[in-house]
Amino acid sequence: MDTLELMPVRVRITSILKKAIYTGEYHSGDELSLSNVAAQLGVSRTPVREAFQALEAEGLITLRMNRGAIVNQIDRKFIADIFDMRILLESEAAARAAANGMETAALLERLHDLRDHLEALNRADYESLNQDIHMAIWTAADNHKLKAYLLEMWNGPSTGLGADEAQAHYIDSTFEHIDILRFIRDGRPEAAREAMARHIARSRENILKRYPAAE
């Protein structure tokens, strides 16, 4: 009947460690040992080890043979690299979605609802719709690698914006999303590509504020 999807421990551990690295709870160069992390999280080494391998594949830590893991440098360039790739891939996805004739009516309706009640716009509503929009575009782009890479980059550093800045960001993004989806609806790949590029580039600048340039 109701098949409640239970998250494997390894996935939970991966998510916890990823967040800990992005928030700076772990610092660049820190050595992570299986035993310590396992004990700290109250699980055995096996799922921690599997989480380490996932984190290494994502570039967050480096695994050295028989010598454990060290946290990589999560600096301004690391973040900028990710957003440069997101600009390239999200733009491509938007262009392909437009070329493929993606269904946009339902998402545009939800966007118009948000736009017409900006005073009631909260984080949860925005994030939910934001994710639905981007993932719908990835799916419509119809390329499994493109989708997988974008999904991997989706959960990165948080903006760390204050309440007012966050609100402004949500409003800007809502209008940008409307633009993007209209270009997609109208089958204009290049316009959709450029609108998406601007959208991600602005997000990039917002986040890079938290990672000052090296002197």
Added chain:
Amino acid sequence: MDTLELMPVRVRITSILKKAIYTGEYHSGDELSLSNVAAQLGVSRTPVREAFQALEAEGLITLRMNRGAIVNQIDRKFIADIFDMRILLESEAAARAAANGMETAALLERLHDLRDHLEALNRADYESLNQDIHMAIWTAADNHKLKAYLLEMWNGPSTGLGADEAQAHYIDSTFEHIDILRFIRDGRPEAAREAMARHIARSRENILKRYPAAE
């Protein structure tokens, strides 16, 4: 000196299974059980399980909670998707390498050697230089995500070309490589991008011959 012995078992298993899937030794929909694969390869379930997780991340199999793995559909579209992404990312890498001022002298010298002795061109020489060129470009592009994604896609399906076709492909590629590296050397990003796109696109067509379009 055997580098395979320095590899962890899990990496070797991953490579073996990946090849088995790409060569069609395993078919779409096949159910892979940890015990069977472990017994067949003479290792325990632990490294096999870790290999399964790597293969899932790469999109080759699907892991279902408590129900084992099934081999995904490795069909024409799957391969085409990978090459579409390679066109996009290798082109971007070439453009960035050109913009960044990559060092090309040594590689161009090796290429000219090959070009001047086409009658002696063999698979090992070509593959070695081919890999060195592409990876040097990824590195010069200076974006860790771009490099990681291209590396993941590097070992895909083999062309399965006959000896004559392979020889022709090596020769074509050698001249294309020379063009690409000259554009990079001369700091012409857009020319490098387009030359690389053509190079990968031709490779794509070569490989897709082995995956006939569905009727």
Added chain:
DNA sequence: ATATCGTATATTGTATACAATATTCAACAG
């Protein structure tokens, strides 16, 4: 005969045990 329930079986997910490799640091030779 069909559908439902419960037990047996098989397989995965996690924990633990064991083996192999790397690091530490003190004893010792030069």
Added chain:
DNA sequence: CTGTTGAATATTGTATACAATATACGATAT
């Protein structure tokens, strides 16, 4: 005093044990 050696220690990599979940199949009720 400096540098090397090697046992003791610590940590990973792999194997195995145990627990939890899913599947198969037969008994039973309708």
